[in-house]
Amino acid sequence: MPDLIEDDPRIIEFDVRTDEMLVNMGPQHPSTHGVLRLVLRTDGEIVSETEPHIGYLHRCAEKIGENLTPRQWIPYTDRLDYLAAMNMNLGWALTVEKLMRHEVGEKARHLRVLIAELNRISSHLVGMGAYGLDLGTFSPFLYAFRERERILDLFEEACGARLTYSYITVGGATADLPPGWLQRCEAFLDQFEPIIKEYHALLTTNAIFVKRTAGIGVLSRAMAIDYGCSGPVLRGSGVDQDLRRDGESLYTGMYDGYAFEVAVQKEGRYPRDHSYPTVPSEAVLGDCWHRFFVRMLEVVQSMDLVRQAIDRYAACPEPLPEPLKLFEKLPVGDAYLETEAPKGQMGFYVVGNGTSIPWRVRARSSSFSNLSVTHELCRGCLIADVPAIVGSLDIVMGEIDR
Amino acid sequence: MVEFLIGLGLPGWVAWSIAALVAAVLLLNVIAGGALVFIWAERKIAARIQDRLGPTRTGGRFGWLQSLADGIKLLAKEDLMPEGADGLLFRLAPYVSFCASFCAFIALPFAFDVVGQRLNVGVFFVVAVLGLEVFGVILAGYASASKWSLFGAMREAAQVVSYEVPLGMCVVVPVMLAGTMDLVTIGEKQAGWMSSWFLFHDPFTFIIFWVYVTCAVASVNRAPFDLAEAESELVAGFHTEYSGLRWSFFFMAEYGSMFLVSGLAAVLFLGGWNGPVPVARLLGFSDGTGESAAYVVRLLGLANLMGKATLGVLFMMWIRWTLPRLRIDQVMTTCLKYCTPIAAVMFAGAMFWQLFLPGGLFPGWGRPAGEIREGWLEGPGGLPAAASPAEDRSSTVTGGEPFERTGLATRSPR
Numbered sequence: 179m180p181d182l183i184e185d186d187p188r189i190i191e192f193d194v195r196t197d198e199m200l201v202n203m204g205p206q207h208p209s210t211h212g213v214l215r216l217v218l219r220t221d222g223e224i225v226s227e228t229e230p231h232i233g234y235l236h237r238c239a240e241k242i243g244e245n246l247t248p249r250q251w252i253p254y255t256d257r258l259d260y261l262a263a264m265n266m267n268l269g270w271a272l273t274v275e276k277l278m279r280h281e282v283g284e285k286a287r288h289l290r291v292l293i294a295e296l297n298r299i300s301s302h303l304v305g306m307g308a309y310g311l312d313l314g315t316f317s318p319f320l321y322a323f324r325e326r327e328r329i330l331d332l333f334e335e336a337c338g339a340r341l342t343y344s345y346i347t348v349g350g351a352t353a354d355l356p357p358g359w360l361q362r363c364e365a366f367l368d369q370f371e372p373i374i375k376e377y378h379a380l381l382t383t384n385a386i387f388v389k390r391t392a393g394i395g396v397l398s399r400a401m402a403i404d405y406g407c408s409g410p411v412l413r414g415s416g417v418d419q420d421l422r423r424d425g426e427s428l429y430t431g432m433y434d435g436y437a438f439e440v441a442v443q444k445e446g447r448y449p450r451d452h453s454y455p456t457v458p459s460e461a462v463l464g465d466c467w468h469r470f471f472v473r474m475l476e477v478v479q480s481m482d483l484v485r486q487a488i489d490r491y492a493a494c495p496e497p498l499p500e501p502l503k504l505f506e507k508l509p510v511g512d513a514y515l516e517t518e519a520p521k522g523q524m525g526f527y528v529v530g531n532g533t534s535i536p537w538r539v540r541a542r543s544s545s546f547s548n549l550s551v552t553h554e555l556c557r558g559c560l561i562a563d564v565p566a567i568v569g570s571l572d573i574v575m576g577e578i579d580r
Numbered sequence: 581m582v583e584f585l586i587g588l589g590l591p592g593w594v595a596w597s598i599a600a601l602v603a604a605v606l607l608l609n610v611i612a613g614g615a616l617v618f619i620w621a622e623r624k625i626a627a628r629i630q631d632r633l634g635p636t637r638t639g640g641r642f643g644w645l646q647s648l649a650d651g652i653k654l655l656a657k658e659d660l661m662p663e664g665a666d667g668l669l670f671r672l673a674p675y676v677s678f679c680a681s682f683c684a685f686i687a688l689p690f691a692f693d694v695v696g697q698r699l700n701v702g703v704f705f706v707v708a709v710l711g712l713e714v715f716g717v718i719l720a721g722y723a724s725a726s727k728w729s730l731f732g733a734m735r736e737a738a739q740v741v742s743y744e745v746p747l748g749m750c751v752v753v754p755v756m757l758a759g760t761m762d763l764v765t766i767g768e769k770q771a772g773w774m775s776s777w778f779l780f781h782d783p784f785t786f787i788i789f790w791v792y793v794t795c796a797v798a799s800v801n802r803a804p805f806d807l808a809e810a811e812s813e814l815v816a817g818f819h820t821e822y823s824g825l826r827w828s829f830f831f832m833a834e835y836g837s838m839f840l841v842s843g844l845a846a847v848l849f850l851g852g853w854n855g856p857v858p859v860a861r862l863l864g865f866s867d868g869t870g871e872s873a874a875y876v877v878r879l880l881g882l883a884n885l886m887g888k889a890t891l892g893v894l895f896m897m898w899i900r901w902t903l904p905r906l907r908i909d910q911v912m913t914t915c916l917k918y919c920t921p922i923a924a925v926m927f928a929g930a931m932f933w934q935l936f937l938p939g940g941l942f943p944g945w946g947r948p949a950g951e952i953r954e955g956w957l958e959g960p961g962g963l964p965a966a967a968s969p970a971e972d973r974s975s976t977v978t979g980g981e982p983f984e985r986t987g988l989a990t991r992s993p994r
Contacts, residue, residue, distance in 0.1 A: 321631065
């Protein structure tokens with residue numbers, strides 16, 4: 179049979195072939211999580227190509243960091259992943275401490291675990307709520323925000339800010355926790371724990387939710403590693419990696435003595451025997467459902483860690499150390515440290531040249547790598563799946579564009 | 581009313597036009613006023629479901645003037661039309677939607693004989709005219725010169741062919757049970773205690789009611805079937821480019837149709853204007869009590885039907901604020917692969933039930949005896965009864981002698 183010629187009038191198939199359409203999804207689209215722009219090439223509802231365009235939120239944060247002292251740059255790290263500003267503060271503070279070979283005391287260590295894990299909960303709550311929004315259900319978003327508000331209240335008490343905290347800083351934290359804070363934090367956790375069941379009922383086990391996420395956007399283990407994905411995206415694909423356990427000793431030392439299990443997804447299994455819902459039979463390892471479920475598991479895990487940290491922090495008698503001076507001189511040399519932020523590995527690089535202002539500052543964000551898999555995942559999916567897939571990656575544009 | 585006007589010396593066509601105009605204005609107010617109330621209710625209900633307060637300021641404590649204020653805002657908005665839009669179709673589309681939703685109300689009875697125009701093909705008319713609403717959506721999507729709108733329109737087109745099939749099969753079952761397509765007669769057939777509602781007629785009608793609910797939600801584009809506007813995917817779908825008053829017409833059409841499909845569900849399955857308890861009968865209104873009693877009974881029926889339809893609307897709101905949205909292929913699967921076969925099987929089941937168990941499992945129990953119907957209005961003291969061929973047909977279907985003897989509510993449609 180000869181090759182088909184496209185303008186052969188006998189072949190009716192070519193006559194009814196539909197045109198491809200190029201659609202701009204964003205940067206003002208309601209479900210691209212900020213100012214992401216996705217260029218979709220679609221044939222009807224079927225997406226053949228997705229190309230993310232970034233840069234709408236670029237603020238030269240890294241360059242600014244080369245003109246400020248490390249402590250002055252802390253507020254800029256707030257604006258990287260603005261949903262987990264504490265974790266950003268922590269990553270930068272630890273990197274600079276690594277360069278300066280400075281060690282904070284026990285009390286500051288436990289305080290940092292406490293605050294960072296609490297922020298992880300609030301970040302995952304937003305991720306969960308916004309994911310529901312992407313799938314067309316509005317209420318879980320507000321439920322998540324209701325709980326997040328209480329975490330923000332706690333943070334506000336500790337540092338005065340509700341979103342950009344600048345709390346954890348080089349050499350410790352800006353202030354100690356106010357009296358009674360630990361009790362209020364525990365009260366929140368006690369109230370929050372049973373509510374997670376509601377989220378599972380509304381989203382995780384909801385039949386429509388499972389239909390929309392299970393088996394959609396399957397990211398294979400190999401692909402996840404190839405693209406440098408990290409955090410829940412990586413663990414949702416079944417890679418057993420969590421920097422809190424596998425990272426540099428400087429970072430893992432922070433979690434010394436803490437008991438937690440990495441929320442890695444396995445085929446149809448999950449880490450601990452708990453009251454978690456069972457994995458639906460349609461779900462495939464590495465799909466949107468598993469990425470979502472990892473976050474839900476990590477919320478529980480972080481709650482556990484916060485409880486442990488509260489006990490340890492309360493048991494430390496010494497006062498919280500004063501943070502380093504604003505214009506502390508940096509030694510000559512460089513340091514790179516990756517920490518496990520809620521969205522994935524957050525790496526900071528700093529080069530000191532003997533002055534108090536670093537010569538080079540760089541950040542490596544997890545969302546950037548995680549976003550890069552969209553064109554692989556969205557190939558051949560429907561338009562409705564694009565928000566479902568991008569939402570499951572849980573990206574934050576502030577971190578990608580820096 | 582027509583007779584009165586003709587009696588005043590007006591020519592017949594003027595009298596008929598005035599009567600029609602009055603009915604139309606009354607109905608329009610039901611839709612527009614109803615939409616205002618429902619939009620406010622939706623905001624309050626959504627807020628309560630989501631642990632918020634909703635509107636609290638406009639118009640006193642409960643913000644009940646909020647939708648009116650919104651309406652004024654929409655009126656005052658700039659009239660925008662995108663460049664490259666098909667002007668005529670773009671302007672036309674909201675009115676097509678609204679008119680379809682509005683026209684369908686003409687045949688919907690609000691109480692016994694309280695109906696814009698009683699039609700012997702009422703069910704058919706309502707479903708057919710409601711189907712026209714889709715054209716407004718498709719026109720809007722096509723004429724907007726926006727790719728997102730076009731996606732919305734295409735989805736709507738795909739959706740309409742999916743849900744219309746099972747929807748049609750669902751409404752056929754009560755028609756079969758009642759033996760008529762006249763909505764007034766269908767409602768009247770369910771008079772008596774709650775057990776005589778078609779919902780509880782047999783297990784098949786009970787299941788098919790839920791199929792109807794699914795398809796009805798799909799037909800009014802409400803979540804989880806709101807794919808044509810799918811906010812998180814298509815920005816706002818077919819009405820992305822609409823603003824101001826035109827947009828509000830789409831909105832009113834949506835709320836109007838919500839009320840309509842709920843009202844239709846009430847008439848077809850939930851006993852129409854007959855309450856769960858035959859209050860009128862228990863209060864002692866019986867044949868020949870007179871015009872004023874008839875009026876009271878109709879008001880009661882009106883409240884009944886409005887209550888049921890409102891409950892239906894509230895149910896849809898509840899679903900909307902709870903469930904995520906389906907994907908377009910899943911909507912089509914749900915409607916064509918699940919609802920259609922279920923509806924077909926239930927239709928056959930209801931048919932055989934009618935054949936072999938016409939009186940129900942316990943004959944004589946729960947079926948309305950003739951004297952407790954509210955259809956006594958047709959009697960000597962009420963409105964003149966008139967025989968119609970529909971009655972003969974229906975009487976062969978449902979057994980029980982007193983039922984036919986007293987005569988069904990089959991006053992011929994003018």
